[in-house]
Amino acid sequence: MWIGCVACRSRSWCNSGRIASCNTVSIRRIDAPAEAASPAVARVLTNLQASVAALPPHGRIWVGYSGGPDSTALLHALHQLVPEQLHAVHIHHGLRPEADDWVRHCSAFATRYGIPWHCERVQVSRGGAGLEGDARRARYAACQRLLSPGDVLGVAHHADDQAETILFRLLRGGGTQGVVGMRRLRALDANGQTWLWRPFLDLSRDSLRAYCQAQDLPYVRDPTNCEGDNTRARLRQLLPALESIVPGAAAALRAHAEQLDAHQELQTVDIAPVRNARLRDGALDVRGVLAWSGARRHALLRSYFQCLGMTPPGPRWLAHCDAELLGAAEDAKARLQLHGDSVLRFDQALWVLPALEAVPADWHRAWHEAEALTLPGAAGVLQRTPRCPPVVEVRFVAPGERVRFSPKERTQRLKHLFQRHRIPPWQRQRTPVISASGTLLQVGDWPVRKTSEGEPAAYVRWLRKGWHRRPGDPR
Numbered sequence: 001m002w003i004g005c006v007a008c009r010s011r012s013w014c015n016s017g018r019i020a021s022c023n024t025v026s027i028r029r030i031d032a033p034a035e036a037a038s039p040a041v042a043r044v045l046t047n048l049q050a051s052v053a054a055l056p057p058h059g060r061i062w063v064g065y066s067g068g069p070d071s072t073a074l075l076h077a078l079h080q081l082v083p084e085q086l087h088a089v090h091i092h093h094g095l096r097p098e099a100d101d102w103v104r105h106c107s108a109f110a111t112r113y114g115i116p117w118h119c120e121r122v123q124v125s126r127g128g129a130g131l132e133g134d135a136r137r138a139r140y141a142a143c144q145r146l147l148s149p150g151d152v153l154g155v156a157h158h159a160d161d162q163a164e165t166i167l168f169r170l171l172r173g174g175g176t177q178g179v180v181g182m183r184r185l186r187a188l189d190a191n192g193q194t195w196l197w198r199p200f201l202d203l204s205r206d207s208l209r210a211y212c213q214a215q216d217l218p219y220v221r222d223p224t225n226c227e228g229d230n231t232r233a234r235l236r237q238l239l240p241a242l243e244s245i246v247p248g249a250a251a252a253l254r255a256h257a258e259q260l261d262a263h264q265e266l267q268t269v270d271i272a273p274v275r276n277a278r279l280r281d282g283a284l285d286v287r288g289v290l291a292w293s294g295a296r297r298h299a300l301l302r303s304y305f306q307c308l309g310m311t312p313p314g315p316r317w318l319a320h321c322d323a324e325l326l327g328a329a330e331d332a333k334a335r336l337q338l339h340g341d342s343v344l345r346f347d348q349a350l351w352v353l354p355a356l357e358a359v360p361a362d363w364h365r366a367w368h369e370a371e372a373l374t375l376p377g378a379a380g381v382l383q384r385t386p387r388c389p390p391v392v393e394v395r396f397v398a399p400g401e402r403v404r405f406s407p408k409e410r411t412q413r414l415k416h417l418f419q420r421h422r423i424p425p426w427q428r429q430r431t432p433v434i435s436a437s438g439t440l441l442q443v444g445d446w447p448v449r450k451t452s453e454g455e456p457a458a459y460v461r462w463l464r465k466g467w468h469r470r471p472g473d474p475r
Contacts, residue, residue, distance in 0.1 A: 038210075041211055044211045045081070055152060055185070055197065058085075060148070061082060061085045062147065063088050063089070063154045063156075065106055065110070066222070069208055069219045073200075073217070074156040076215060079115060083115075087117065088106070090103060090119045091143070093138070094122075109218065122139065122141075153196050154198075158207075158208060161182070162182055162253075162254055165182055166253045166257045170253075185197050271299045272303065275304055275307060282469055283468070284300075284350045286326055286349060287348045301318060301321065333425075340354075341469065351468045352469040353426060359377035359429050363377075365394045367382070375430070377396075378430070380467075382460045384459075384460055385458060388459045392434050397428065400415070404448075414443065430464075447459060
């Protein structure tokens with residue numbers, strides 16, 4: 001059985017079930033649920049205990065707490081089992097007039113049980129994935145910023161949510177790889193140091209509400225879950241009718257997805273090494289793939305998008321990709337839309353870009369603060385180095401701009417420099433230019449050499465994040 005250390009948050013396996021110890025404090029055994037007041041409570045606690053025991057070694061457990069019945073059941077039940085590790089996070093989207101009331105409710109509930117809690121306010125940027133998808137992306141991004149290596153984010157998706165997901169993906173037509181359900185545990189980052197955890201996938205919505213009722217737990221109701229006009233809400237309303245026609249329909253959908261998931265695992269074993277060998281910083285090398293069989297090529301593409309945390313596309317989209325991206329000329333500047341993102345081909349590779357803010361025309365800034373400078377237009381962040389003057393001017397590359405990197409060199413167009421170094425177009429227009437007192441110091445990552453004596457270090461560090469999708473990015 002798993003036993004957890006209260007002080008250092010480590011966990012280890014104990015075959016005897018006896019109390020173990022570490023260098024700091026004794027390790028408290030995670031006992032089986034006590035005599036439950038009702039079968040509903042026993043069912044939830046037993047299921048959750050087994051799910052906690054199956055977690056990899058971890059630190060804090062964060063619960064995505066909306067205040068609704070499902071997340072309320074998860075937060076309360078975990079508080080019975082692992083109170084020392086537990087934290088709650090509530091995301092304030094500002095999309096409903098009741099949002100402030102929900103914050104007050106969540107704060108009161110967490111305070112009542114002594115659970116550390118955080119409220120994160122986010123602005124939902126419309127990126128083309130629909131309001132529900134854009135809100136989910138903002139929610140996970142905000143949660144991931146709170147997590148430290150080893151932390152787990154628990155969310156209360158349950159068996160009915162799983163059935164809805166499978167039915168939605170089945171009707172959308174994503175092929176066998178696109179009909180898999182939500183995973184119980186998956187890495188949230190590229191290094192596998194934080195985890196997204198869904199412990200309730202074996203429990204129904206009714207069982208979680210029965211738990212709340214048996215424990216007399218207050219919760220809020222979000223009308224958009226049942227009354228919204230999005231596709232998922234409509235499917236949620238149809239599932240009870242489907243169950244009345246075909247009893248056990250939801251369970252059959254989940255079983256079907258599990259079989260497809262097992263089949264996909266077998267395919268992944270074959271295609272994953274090929275995909276990994278072709279991945280570089282989130283881009284997929286597609287040289288020569290048109291000579292492959294369609295089945296193998298499409299398996300590679302599905303595996304690639306899944307690696308980025310995206311739902312794999314269906315056969316129609318893949319056919320468009322063959323013709324319009326993989327078969328296009330290198331300079332065709334072709335792109336396709338997929339789940340609100342843009343898929344582009346550049347430098348014989350596929351890149352996936354979210355909706356990016358436009359670069360402001362004629363933007364410039366006198367930068368004298370010690371703090372890092374966040375550039376507009378999703379152009380990244382600048383950090384000073386010890387070499388940087390106290391005051392510098394920052395702007396973006398101008399069209400047709402020329403620069404001389406050394407007195408011994410001729411001036412050259414930055415366009416040619418970008419082409420020579422295979423810089424993607426979306427990076428070129430977001431490349432910062434750094435100068436001081438009218439003297440050019442740095443262009444992007446390239447310091448300008450004013451003498452012939454050696455290579456000077458950079459004046460600023462340019463951190464570029466969020467331009468294109470990478471494995472482990474939140475979705």
